[in-house]
Amino acid sequence: MPDVLGNPSLRKVLLVGAGILAGVATFVVADVLHDNHTKATTAMALTTGDAARAPAIFRRYGCSGCHAIPGIPGADGVVGAPLSDFTRRVYIAGVLKNNSDNLVTWIVSPQQVSPQSAMPDTGISPQEAKDLAAYLYAH
Ligand code: HEC
Numbered sequence: 001m002p003d004v005l006g007n008p009s010l011r012k013v014l015l016v017g018a019g020i021l022a023g024v025a026t027f028v029v030a031d032v033l034h035d036n037h038t039k040a041t042t043a044m045a046l047t048t049g050d051a052a053r054a055p056a057i058f059r060r061y062g063c064s065g066c067h068a069i070p071g072i073p074g075a076d077g078v079v080g081a082p083l084s085d086f087t088r089r090v091y092i093a094g095v096l097k098n099n100s101d102n103l104v105t106w107i108v109s110p111q112q113v114s115p116q117s118a119m120p121d122t123g124i125s126p127q128e129a130k131d132l133a134a135y136l137y138a139h
Contacts, residue, residue: 039087043137047100049130051138057131061122070139080119086136093117103136104129 040051055072058064064075068082089098095114096102107129110119124132 040138043134046137047104047130047133049127049132049134051131051135053128053131054135057124057128058135061124061128063122063132066119083136084139086139093119100130100133100137103133107132 043049043051058069058072058075063069063083064072064077066077066079067075068077068084069075070082070084086098086103092098092102092106093110093114096106104126106113108124108126109121110117111121
């Protein structure tokens with residue numbers, strides 16, 4: 001049995017291989033982090049809201065009692081649809097085109113948009129709704 005690590009040229013090949021693998025792993029991790037960071041930054045720029053304030057607001061206005069919301073512990077309501085994948089949706093509540101202004105409009109006054117909807121006006125302010133929109137577009 002030849003001593004693989006004792007062979008200088010084989011050792012070099014192994015070292016280069018390990019180096020490439022480490023480089024690829026670093027690149028993948030950096031890319032994922034960069035992607036999440038970009039998503040959050042873009043969402044904040046788009047909505048002028050602050051996603052960091054959203055978890056408390058979701059609870060204060062009862063959103064989490066009616067909706068499952070990704071990343072919000074205890075938000076497991078099933079009255080409305082889960083509030084996920086907002087960057088990929090075409091419509092909001094099936095009636096408004098999905099964009100940041102319309103999402104805020106819906107969150108503030110769903111009854112004005114869809115009077116028959118089971119979602120009530122909650123009394124949330126437009127600024128708070130922007131914070132929620134920033135969160136929803138970032139997750
Ligand atoms: C009493 C239950 C209830 C509460 C409270 C409630 N919702 Fe809803 N929500 C609904 C229902 C039902 C729908 C579906 C409405 C429709 O399609 O007409 C809905 C729809 C939505 C939609 C559109 C979802 C989609 O799939 O397009 C968003 C966004 C939303 N709600 C956000 C919120 C936010 C944010 C809050 C808190 C400020 C909240 N909701 C509070 C019941 C509720």
